[in-house]
Amino acid sequence: MNSSAIAALRTATDTYVVLDDDDRVVSVSPRLRHDLGHWLGHVLWDHLPAAREIYEPCFQQARASGQPAQSVVFYSGRVKRLTAIPAADGLAVHIERLAELDVTTLGTLTRSLERVEAALAGRAPGQPDPRSPASLRALP
Amino acid sequence: MAVTVEQQAPFVVLDSADSIVGVGPGAESQFGPLLGSVMWDCFPGSEQVFKPYYDEARRTREPVEFVQFHDGNIARVRAVPRTDDRLELYWEVIIRLDTLTLDALIETLDRALALLDQMPSAYRDGVRKALHLIEGGA
Numbered sequence: 001m002n003s004s005a006i007a008a009l010r011t012a013t014d015t016y017v018v019l020d021d022d023d024r025v026v027s028v029s030p031r032l033r034h035d036l037g038h039w040l041g042h043v044l045w046d047h048l049p050a051a052r053e054i055y056e057p058c059f060q061q062a063r064a065s066g067q068p069a070q071s072v073v074f075y076s077g078r079v080k081r082l083t084a085i086p087a088a089d090g091l092a093v094h095i096e097r098l099a100e101l102d103v104t105t106l107g108t109l110t111r112s113l114e115r116v117e118a119a120l121a122g123r124a125p126g127q128p129d130p131r132s133p134a135s136l137r138a139l140p
Numbered sequence: 141m142a143v144t145v146e147q148q149a150p151f152v153v154l155d156s157a158d159s160i161v162g163v164g165p166g167a168e169s170q171f172g173p174l175l176g177s178v179m180w181d182c183f184p185g186s187e188q189v190f191k192p193y194y195d196e197a198r199r200t201r202e203p204v205e206f207v208q209f210h211d212g213n214i215a216r217v218r219a220v221p222r223t224d225d226r227l228e229l230y231w232e233v234i235i236r237l238d239t240l241t242l243d244a245l246i247e248t249l250d251r252a253l254a255l256l257d258q259m260p261s262a263y264r265d266g267v268r269k270a271l272h273l274i275e276g277g278a
Binding site for chain 1: 184185188209210237240242245
């Protein structure tokens with residue numbers, strides 16, 4: 001596991017939810033209890049519309065391998081790093097926000113899309129993407 | 141487009157200092173509590189994209205119609221100057237970007253471009269060009 005994964009797992013120790021095999025939330029870490037405590041007993045997908053197909057491959061990988069799994073995804077206007085850690089009592093899931101769309105104006109949308117693109121590609125913002133032309137940077 | 145902006149009730153009326161001094165039918169829930177406030181204080185980031193058009197309407201004393209993007213919405217706006225130095229703003233949201241998933245974002249960008257293509261080029265080309273470039277990078 002690389003250094004970013006190790007760092008994420010360290011952070012995951014205080015911000016995580018634990019899911020049972022049916023993706024029902026069975027535990028919420030103390031730091032998240034204020035915001036997500038009401039999810040306890042609920043299936044995760046009931047609170048995150050359209051997230052299942054995005055998050056589930058990471059969860060399935062962790063469950064199938066018995067090893068922590070990570071994935072960088074886009075959902076609800078944000079790029080997030082998922083860390084799923086299988087344990088005897090469920091699957092601990094930590095979600096770290098990496099970048100966020102800002103739809104205030106076309107300018108903020110353009111700049112935030114650059115950050116989103118970079119986060120999804122694992123690049124630092126501003127670092128050229130060798131796969132595509134600099135179309136976003138063509139904007140004023 | 142079936143309904144023109146002109147056929148809609150005015151959403152808000154601004155005084156010469158851009159304070160909200162009137163709210164039209166259908167906009168009370170959003171703008172009613174903001175009566176007396178300066179528009180730009182209520183919607184950060186909006187002044188730079190809307191005020192130039194409002195200033196033009198006041199300066200020319202002619203209605204100005206344009207398409208603008210703000211807060212995830214693409215809207216057609218018509219600013220109509222009144223003889224009492226107040227400005228009536230008519231507002232029609234054309235589409236809202238869906239940022240739930242990347243697929244949804246790209247789909248709404250596609251739809252936005254298609255809708256903009258149906259509008260007169262004079263007041264939508266800036267937004268259309270920007271969205272087209274954004275779509276290419278999304």
